[in-house]
Amino acid sequence: MANIIRYNSWDTNFKAPFGALKTCETSKIKVESSKSLDVYSIKLIIEKEDENLNPVVVRELELKQTGETQELKEYSVEIAPLEQPATYYYFFVVELNLYGENKTLFYGKQPNNGMICEYNYENLNKYQLTVYEDYKVPSWFKEGVLYHVFVDRFNNGNRSGKVDNPKKNSFLYGNWDDDPMYIKDKNGEILRWDFQGGNLKGIINKLGYLKKLGVTVIYLSPIFEAASNHKYDTGNYKNIDPMFGDEKIFKELIDKAAEKGMSIVLDGVFSHVGADSIYFNKFNHYDSVGAYQSEDSPYRSWFNFKEGPEEYQSWWGIKALPNTNELEPSFMDYIIYDDDSVINKWMNMGVKGWRLDVADELPTKFIKELKKEARKNDEESIVIGEVWEDASNKISYGERRTYLLGDQLDSVLGYPFRDNLVSFLNGQISSWQLNDFFITIKENYPSEAFKSNLNLLSSHDIVRVKTALNSDKELLKLAILTQMSFEGVPYIYYGDEAGLEGGKDPENRKTYPWKNEDIEIMDFYRHCSQFRNRNKVFTLGDTYFVYTGNDDVFSYIRYNEDDTELVLINRSKAKQSVKLDIKADYLEEVTVTYSVINNGEKITTVDGKFNIDMDEKSYRIFKIWK
Numbered sequence: 001m002a003n004i005i006r007y008n009s010w011d012t013n014f015k016a017p018f019g020a021l022k023t024c025e026t027s028k029i030k031v032e033s034s035k036s037l038d039v040y041s042i043k044l045i046i047e048k049e050d051e052n053l054n055p056v057v058v059r060e061l062e063l064k065q066t067g068e069t070q071e072l073k074e075y076s077v078e079i080a081p082l083e084q085p086a087t088y089y090y091f092f093v094v095e096l097n098l099y100g101e102n103k104t105l106f107y108g109k110q111p112n113n114g115m116i117c118e119y120n121y122e123n124l125n126k127y128q129l130t131v132y133e134d135y136k137v138p139s140w141f142k143e144g145v146l147y148h149v150f151v152d153r154f155n156n157g158n159r160s161g162k163v164d165n166p167k168k169n170s171f172l173y174g175n176w177d178d179d180p181m182y183i184k185d186k187n188g189e190i191l192r193w194d195f196q197g198g199n200l201k202g203i204i205n206k207l208g209y210l211k212k213l214g215v216t217v218i219y220l221s222p223i224f225e226a227a228s229n230h231k232y233d234t235g236n237y238k239n240i241d242p243m244f245g246d247e248k249i250f251k252e253l254i255d256k257a258a259e260k261g262m263s264i265v266l267d268g269v270f271s272h273v274g275a276d277s278i279y280f281n282k283f284n285h286y287d288s289v290g291a292y293q294s295e296d297s298p299y300r301s302w303f304n305f306k307e308g309p310e311e312y313q314s315w316w317g318i319k320a321l322p323n324t325n326e327l328e329p330s331f332m333d334y335i336i337y338d339d340d341s342v343i344n345k346w347m348n349m350g351v352k353g354w355r356l357d358v359a360d361e362l363p364t365k366f367i368k369e370l371k372k373e374a375r376k377n378d379e380e381s382i383v384i385g386e387v388w389e390d391a392s393n394k395i396s397y398g399e400r401r402t403y404l405l406g407d408q409l410d411s412v413l414g415y416p417f418r419d420n421l422v423s424f425l426n427g428q429i430s431s432w433q434l435n436d437f438f439i440t441i442k443e444n445y446p447s448e449a450f451k452s453n454l455n456l457l458s459s460h461d462i463v464r465v466k467t468a469l470n471s472d473k474e475l476l477k478l479a480i481l482t483q484m485s486f487e488g489v490p491y492i493y494y495g496d497e498a499g500l501e502g503g504k505d506p507e508n509r510k511t512y513p514w515k516n517e518d519i520e521i522m523d524f525y526r527h528c529s530q531f532r533n534r535n536k537v538f539t540l541g542d543t544y545f546v547y548t549g550n551d552d553v554f555s556y557i558r559y560n561e562d563d564t565e566l567v568l569i570n571r572s573k574a575k576q577s578v579k580l581d582i583k584a585d586y587l588e589e590v591t592v593t594y595s596v597i598n599n600g601e602k603i604t605t606v607d608g609k610f611n612i613d614m615d616e617k618s619y620r621i622f623k624i625w626k
Contacts, residue, residue, distance in 0.1 A: 003116055022081075035073055042095075044063060092106070137382065157199055207256055213492070274322075354382075418462070453487075454488065460493070496525075537565055
């Protein structure tokens with residue numbers, strides 16, 4: 001059956017404003033129906049979930065007829081501000097006489113786009129409406145370029161190449177460029193941790209290199225004392241791991257980075273600690289009385305024991321990583337509130353923010369309180385969360401998370417950005433499917449969250465992007481160009497700019513290939529980051545997605561008051577010709593009589609329409625003149 005009513009949440013003719021709403025913001029909803037239909041009523045139902053994820057109606061609004069055309073009736077309703085920040089859902093109920101019979105029909109969202117679809121109530125796919133407290137993410141972050149350093153594998157700053165303070169019973173590689181490997185027992189447990197010897201002094205020595213790359217934010221993998229090479233098994237939150245350096249060297253890194261316009265963000269791993277830690281002390285390597293050793297330990301309440309010391313809750317069942325009780329008052333004091341808490345100790349030294357490991361496993365209250373303390377310490381600080389999915393509606397452990405509503409996370413890791421872009425470049429989804437995905441995220445996220453989303457291509461937890469693209473350098477360039485011209489913060493995983501490849505862990509944690517970089521890829525990265533930093537429309541501008549009508553060509557427009565840029569990406573192995581109709585497809589606010597210029601080429605449009613020819617696996621960027 002054809003839809004009785006017409007509606008599209010992505011079209012501001014039907015829903016204004018587009019996307020998420022501030023708690024103080026009024027919005028307007030309009031639907032259309034055929035004049036030939038005998039419609040009795042159209043209702044808008046707005047719901048919010050209770051703590052058990054059951055829907056509860058918060059508004060039931062009648063749409064009134066407000067106009068008509070030769071063929072259509074228009075119905076609309078104004079939604080007064082929804083004053084409680086939350087993830088709301090809405091749908092339409094239509095009552096009419098159809099073929100002589102009274103009907104009640106339910107309408108929700110089509111999967112993966114904004115258009116309406118008729119459903120049975122039982123399988124109704126509702127529209128999402130994110131409502132948030134207005135907030136601003138500091139400019140230094142959302143206008144920046146982030147570089148992720150996996151410290152042990154980035155650079156050894158000692159002239160001799162000597163590894164500082166090697167750990168007992170560890171494995172040291174003979175050469176910097178040796179491929180990483182694990183030494184495990186028959187049960188898959190790691191017998192000896194392997195180290196390459198990267199340290200904080202090595203990062204200091206490469207600050208000039210990072211500056212030329214266009215980096216403004218350095219995010220460090222965990223640097224606190226720990227047994228492993230990755231340091232996600234914290235041994236002491238208040239000590240720098242001696243293999244990396246000490247507080248004096250770390251302070252030097254912070255200060256010298258600041259001199260070059262770069263800020264330091266640390267990895268905060270608070271959902272668990274190491275079994276080999278001052279807090280748990282399972283192996284008696286510390287002088288403290290750890291929770292494993294005694295029920296009288298000052299840290300005992302930080303952990304959950306079942307029977308005896310051997311049975312305790314651990315992160316994903318990994319006994320080397322005991323879970324913490326994050327809301328236990330003494331743990332909150334130690335990590336957040338105390339004058340010398342973990343947060344305050346390192347921020348007092350000049351750290352500008354935190355990336356929260358496994359944010360899904362941290363209680364909402366913990367994240368809120370950490371954010372408060374960080375902002376109390378530094379109003380320009382930021383808090384990032386490791387969230388792998390759409391962070392606006394994530395459910396973890398039976399709870400709908402509220403990361404982006406204004407009092408928790410400033411940014412999240414953009415794994416969906418990477419996954420969908422790689423799928424497009426590898427030919428697994430079409431350009432319009434990629435468009436639909438990005439518009440969905442943009443609709444669900446508050447504007448500040450979308451502008452601050454970390455657009456990553458690789459990380460220490462996934463296959464490197466060059467490997468994911470089957471070592472195709474031309475496709476890699478398209479991924480880089482998209483990352484650098486897209487709305488959000490580009491996230492460079494160390495070595496990606498050098499053409500480094502790698503499969504799953506540990507291959508994705510190889511050492512940076514100093515003096516063996518892929519110069520072609522490195523120059524392209526530098527060109528793109530410098531181009532981004534010179535053209536503020538790419539850091540500050542909004543985005544409009546263009547449907548090209550060609551499955552192989554993805555396109556979007558970045559615009560602000562001063563500039564408008566059209567980006568096209570052709571993944572195909574063949575040349576493509578694209579016909580664009582910007583006048584029909586573009587936003588009302590932008591004048592559509594213009595010329596398009598690209599590398600000295602000038603194309604004059606005819607009433608907003610023009611053709612663009614593209615080489616195989618290529619990109620084009622056009623400046624649109626108003």
